[in-house]
Amino acid sequence: MSTRLAVGDAAPDFTLSDADGKPVSLSDYRGRRVIVYFYPAASTPGCTKEACDFRDSLADLGDAGLDVIGISPDKPAKIAKFRDAEGLNFPLLSDPDKEVLTAWGAFGEKKMYGKTVTGVIRSTFVVDADGKIEEAQYNVRATGHVAKLRRELKI
Secondary structure (H helix, E strand, O other): OOOOOOOOOEOOOOEEEEOOOOEEEHHHHOOOEEEEEEOOOOOOHHHHHHHHHHHHHHHHHHHOOEEEEEEEOOOHHHHHHHHHHHOOOOOEEEOOOOHHHHHOOOEEEEEEOOEEEEEEOOEEEEEOOOOEEEEEEEOOOOOOHHHHHHHHOOO
16 A cells, blocks of 8 residues: 655655656656646546546646646556547656556555455645645545635635
8 A cells, every 4th residue: 555645745756758758757847836636547437527627727727827747557658549539738647657656645445336446546636836745635536626626726
Protein backbone atom coordinates (compact mmCIF):
# COMPACT_ATOMS: atom_id res chain seq x y z
CA MET A 1 0.00 0.00 0.00
CA SER A 2 1.44 3.35 -0.97
CA THR A 3 1.66 6.23 1.48
CA ARG A 4 -0.81 9.05 1.06
CA LEU A 5 0.35 12.63 0.68
CA ALA A 6 -0.92 15.38 2.96
CA VAL A 7 -1.14 19.15 2.80
CA GLY A 8 2.34 20.63 3.29
CA ASP A 9 4.23 17.59 1.96
CA ALA A 10 6.72 18.10 -0.84
CA ALA A 11 5.14 16.91 -4.10
CA PRO A 12 7.17 13.97 -5.44
CA ASP A 13 8.89 15.13 -8.63
CA PHE A 14 8.46 13.16 -11.81
CA THR A 15 9.31 13.12 -15.47
CA LEU A 16 6.89 11.17 -17.65
CA SER A 17 6.12 10.97 -21.36
CA ASP A 18 3.13 12.85 -22.68
CA ALA A 19 0.78 11.60 -25.40
CA ASP A 20 3.39 12.49 -28.05
CA GLY A 21 6.27 10.83 -26.19
CA LYS A 22 7.78 14.14 -25.02
CA PRO A 23 9.07 14.29 -21.44
CA VAL A 24 7.14 16.48 -19.00
CA SER A 25 8.38 17.12 -15.45
CA LEU A 26 6.58 18.49 -12.44
CA SER A 27 9.55 20.82 -11.98
CA ASP A 28 8.61 22.44 -15.34
CA TYR A 29 5.70 24.00 -13.43
CA ARG A 30 7.71 25.42 -10.52
CA GLY A 31 6.58 28.99 -9.91
CA ARG A 32 2.97 28.16 -10.87
CA ARG A 33 0.22 26.21 -9.17
CA VAL A 34 -0.72 22.97 -10.89
CA ILE A 35 -3.52 20.46 -10.51
CA VAL A 36 -2.16 16.93 -10.86
CA TYR A 37 -4.89 14.35 -11.19
CA PHE A 38 -4.65 10.59 -11.53
CA TYR A 39 -7.25 8.61 -13.47
CA PRO A 40 -7.57 4.85 -14.03
CA ALA A 41 -7.94 4.50 -17.81
CA ALA A 42 -8.30 6.67 -20.89
CA SER A 43 -11.54 6.50 -22.88
CA THR A 44 -13.61 4.95 -20.08
CA PRO A 45 -16.87 6.72 -19.14
CA GLY A 46 -15.80 8.15 -15.77
CA CYS A 47 -12.34 9.18 -16.92
CA THR A 48 -13.77 10.79 -20.05
CA LYS A 49 -16.28 12.77 -17.97
CA GLU A 50 -13.57 13.96 -15.58
CA ALA A 51 -11.13 14.88 -18.36
CA CYS A 52 -13.81 16.78 -20.29
CA ASP A 53 -14.77 18.67 -17.11
CA PHE A 54 -11.13 19.74 -16.70
CA ARG A 55 -11.02 20.67 -20.42
CA ASP A 56 -14.18 22.77 -20.09
CA SER A 57 -12.85 24.50 -16.95
CA LEU A 58 -9.30 25.05 -18.22
CA ALA A 59 -9.73 28.74 -19.11
CA ASP A 60 -11.11 29.58 -15.65
CA LEU A 61 -8.45 27.48 -13.94
CA GLY A 62 -5.75 29.16 -16.03
CA ASP A 63 -7.14 32.60 -15.14
CA ALA A 64 -6.79 31.57 -11.48
CA GLY A 65 -3.12 30.63 -12.10
CA LEU A 66 -3.62 26.87 -12.24
CA ASP A 67 -2.32 24.45 -14.86
CA VAL A 68 -3.66 20.89 -15.19
CA ILE A 69 -1.85 17.58 -15.73
CA GLY A 70 -3.59 14.19 -15.99
CA ILE A 71 -1.69 10.96 -15.29
CA SER A 72 -2.72 7.35 -15.95
CA PRO A 73 -0.93 4.03 -16.49
CA ASP A 74 -1.97 4.08 -20.18
CA LYS A 75 0.69 4.04 -22.91
CA PRO A 76 1.26 7.30 -24.85
CA ALA A 77 -0.52 5.97 -27.98
CA LYS A 78 -3.70 5.30 -25.99
CA ILE A 79 -3.68 8.69 -24.30
CA ALA A 80 -3.01 10.39 -27.66
CA LYS A 81 -6.19 8.77 -29.05
CA PHE A 82 -8.08 9.86 -25.92
CA ARG A 83 -6.75 13.44 -26.17
CA ASP A 84 -7.63 13.69 -29.85
CA ALA A 85 -11.08 12.09 -29.53
CA GLU A 86 -12.08 14.42 -26.67
CA GLY A 87 -10.20 17.57 -27.73
CA LEU A 88 -8.25 17.65 -24.48
CA ASN A 89 -6.02 20.70 -24.24
CA PHE A 90 -3.76 19.91 -21.29
CA PRO A 91 -0.95 17.36 -20.85
CA LEU A 92 -1.86 13.73 -20.29
CA LEU A 93 1.09 11.72 -19.03
CA SER A 94 1.87 8.01 -19.17
CA ASP A 95 2.99 6.12 -16.05
CA PRO A 96 2.93 2.46 -17.21
CA ASP A 97 5.24 1.33 -14.39
CA LYS A 98 2.95 3.04 -11.84
CA GLU A 99 5.98 4.49 -10.03
CA VAL A 100 4.56 8.03 -9.92
CA LEU A 101 1.07 6.76 -9.10
CA THR A 102 2.56 4.85 -6.16
CA ALA A 103 4.74 7.77 -4.99
CA TRP A 104 1.64 9.99 -4.84
CA GLY A 105 -0.47 7.36 -3.05
CA ALA A 106 -2.72 6.99 -6.10
CA PHE A 107 -2.18 3.26 -6.61
CA GLY A 108 -3.14 0.55 -4.18
CA GLU A 109 -6.09 -1.22 -2.64
CA LYS A 110 -9.53 0.24 -3.22
CA LYS A 111 -13.12 -0.88 -3.08
CA MET A 112 -14.83 -1.46 -6.41
CA TYR A 113 -18.36 -2.85 -6.59
CA GLY A 114 -18.00 -4.12 -3.02
CA LYS A 115 -14.74 -5.98 -3.66
CA THR A 116 -11.22 -5.02 -2.65
CA VAL A 117 -9.01 -4.65 -5.72
CA THR A 118 -5.60 -3.16 -6.47
CA GLY A 119 -5.58 -0.35 -8.99
CA VAL A 120 -5.48 3.37 -9.65
CA ILE A 121 -7.13 5.42 -6.92
CA ARG A 122 -8.80 8.40 -8.62
CA SER A 123 -7.01 11.29 -6.89
CA THR A 124 -6.47 15.01 -7.34
CA PHE A 125 -3.78 17.28 -5.93
CA VAL A 126 -3.07 20.98 -6.05
CA VAL A 127 0.65 21.70 -5.95
CA ASP A 128 1.66 25.23 -4.97
CA ALA A 129 4.27 27.36 -6.73
CA ASP A 130 6.98 26.04 -4.38
CA GLY A 131 6.22 22.38 -5.08
CA LYS A 132 4.29 21.66 -1.88
CA ILE A 133 0.95 19.86 -1.67
CA GLU A 134 -1.77 22.47 -1.16
CA GLU A 135 -4.71 20.07 -1.55
CA ALA A 136 -4.80 16.24 -1.53
CA GLN A 137 -8.01 14.41 -2.42
CA TYR A 138 -8.25 10.64 -2.71
CA ASN A 139 -11.12 8.46 -3.95
CA VAL A 140 -12.78 11.36 -5.75
CA ARG A 141 -15.86 10.84 -7.89
CA ALA A 142 -15.41 11.45 -11.61
CA THR A 143 -18.75 13.20 -12.04
CA GLY A 144 -18.96 16.61 -10.41
CA HIS A 145 -15.41 16.50 -9.07
CA VAL A 146 -14.08 19.47 -11.07
CA ALA A 147 -17.05 21.64 -10.07
CA LYS A 148 -16.49 20.70 -6.41
CA LEU A 149 -12.77 21.45 -6.72
CA ARG A 150 -13.53 24.85 -8.27
CA ARG A 151 -15.87 25.66 -5.38
CA GLU A 152 -13.23 24.64 -2.83
CA LEU A 153 -10.58 26.74 -4.60
CA LYS A 154 -13.09 29.62 -5.03
CA ILE A 155 -12.76 29.68 -8.83
